Amino acid sequence: MCEACFELASLDLIQDELPLVLDEEADHTYAASIEDYSHKPYLTREALSSTKFDDMKSNAVRLASYAPVEHQLFSLSFDSTYFDIPGRAPRWASHSGTDYHGTWLPQTVRRAILRHTRKDDRILSNFLGRGTDAIECFLLQRRCCGVDINPAAVSLSQRSCSFETPPGLTTAEHRPIIVQADSRKLTGALFADESYDHVLSHPPYKDCVAYSLHIEGDLSRYTNPLDFQEQYDKCVRESWRLLKMDRRLTLGIGDNREHCFYIPVGFQLIRLYINNGFELEELIIKRQRYCSAFGLGTYLCVQFDFLVFTHEFIATFRKVPRNSNDKMDSFDASNTKSQMRITYTCREIPRSPIARKSVVMGTVWLFKPSSRHSFAQLCTSRMVERFGKDESNWEHVELEIISDNDDSSLKPSLANIATDSMVVEDEGLSISSYEIERQKRIDENRLALLQLVSSLSTPFIHINDDLTYLFCMAGVDIRPQ
Known part of the structure; x- marks a missing residue:
């Protein structure tokens, strides 16, 4: 190769190694595709073995369990308004509580699915996260459509739902549909009016966990409570539009704190649902344990004299006509004889x-x-x-x-x-x-x-x-x- 060709080849090689720029003028977009951010294994001697790179072998992972085993059933049956799992909550299938912040328990999702849906029902998860809702719907033969605005969460959910299933457990038509979209405005053939039998919502607890710093529309970026409520009100309206009449919505939400002051995020969102055509049917207090910020919370509560957050809310709503829901008007006691x-x-x-x-x-x-x-x-x-x-x-x-x-x-x-x-x-x-x-x-x-x-x-x-x-x-x- 001559010297001129060698220089041209080196320039092409450098150009190929540069990341794929989507928009040079945009500051809030990824500089490369999401695959460039995902983990890739090192090319060790073991990884280069023939069994690892066999084209005839399936890449699907066979899980150790596909449902709660006998010693995990104690965490599923709760029939009171207080839900507490002593110790660390057990998980099965591809569920995990360590690779993504703020995942809710699969026990909560499984209970809502078994209680309010039937086989082949369509379920919407408008805050999919790492895919807890999609996994449970797939295992219980429900057709799930998972939505998340974060491409990293979409990639993680796709990986969580990619596993080998035993014969007879489920079918291909129940494999979840995972899309990257904004829950404030869902358009397309997948999101027609009154096309879902149940909605599972586990939104961010305001800015408790910063899921991104650059994605426009990420609710965890709204630090002001009024701005957060204004944006989440759009999600509530979309949920009411997509849900069938008289069907249920399950909400998992917790509260937040700002400068040592308590912010009742849970009750604020419950009020938004009631104001937009939902009736509150059930409210469960869930005891929160083994939070990643528990150590910091115990230190701050002693230093600044406030209580550690150990609670979350699991609320069940029913869709009713907007003009017939009970908005809990004030009671006039002027005419009572007491x-x-x-x-x-x-x-x-x-x-x-x-x-x-x-x-x-x-x-x-x-x-x-x-x-x-x-x-x-x-x-x-x-x-x-x-x-x-x-x-x-x-x-x-x-x-x-x-x-x-x-x-x-x-x-x-x-x-x-x-x-x-x-x-x-x-x-x-x-x-x-x-x-x-x-x-x-x-x-x-x-x-x-x-x-x-x-x-x-x-x-x-x-x-x-x-x-x-x-x-x-x-x-x-x-x-x-």
Whole structure:
């Protein structure tokens, strides 16, 4: 090769190695195709073996499990408004909670699909993420259309749904359709009016996780709550348009915090759905565990005295005509014949042996009301214990509407708690009094030690302690000013 040809060949080689520029003047686009950002294996000796590069061999991956196995079934059956999986939530098939931030549990998706859909129903996932919705729809023989605005999420979802299926599990017509599109405006033959039987929505919790810094329309880029609601309102309208009448939508959402101030993102989005033709049928509180930001949250909550986020919402809506949904109008009580009784109770806050804000406490509080102690009393006890201040008073204001047939003598009052005694209910067990007292002392010591570390160590750490502090709090007189 002559010198001139050698120089031309080197220029062509350099040009081929340059990335594919989509638009030189655009600052918010990829500089190359999405395949250039994906992981590629190193060409080692093992990778170059004949078995790795056999053209006759299928590239599909055979999974270890295609459904929840027997020891994972405990995490699926929940029939209450509180959902908590002790320990790390189990996963099956190609589900993973480590390769993408903010994935919701496959238990939640599977429950919604089995509860509100049938075989061959069309399901829309307008915030697909890593493909949790598409995987479950594929395994349960539902036809899913997954949408995400992030090309990296689309590529990851396609990889998650590319696995070998055993004979008889599902068919090719149930393989998910994954597209890159904007959930605020979905157009085309796939998105005709009232063409879906169910909608699964797991949007970003505002700017809790920044999924991108350059994609126009990414909801995680809107830091202002009003701007986020304005953009998400378009997604709600699209969901109402695409969903069939009287069918359901499942929403998974959590709250956020800005400068230590609580932002109720969940309730704000629930209000948007109600205002746009949806009725709230079910609201489940999900206990959040093993969040990636849990360590940072526990440190900040002690430093700045706020609660750690340990909750998420799973809301189920039903599509109704826009003019017939219940928008929860204000109630006019001017014509009612009733009286209002106001009771004031003022006492001193008991002194705490440790700094109150040094105890790590989450946003999920569990109580155990009884016939003698109501939920309001136990909740008041914990609030005073957590947010009270030593050498100061607290006042409990109780509002009660009195009707003609009202009998308030059976209602427990905070004023007469101090006169009651703590009674241990007998469950009919043949246990000696010595053993009962010994177990009681052990439980008290264990709770006292755990409480000094964190209230998040066990979900029931405060249940017995609430009653103890309630009696201590009610037995202290008012502190003179």
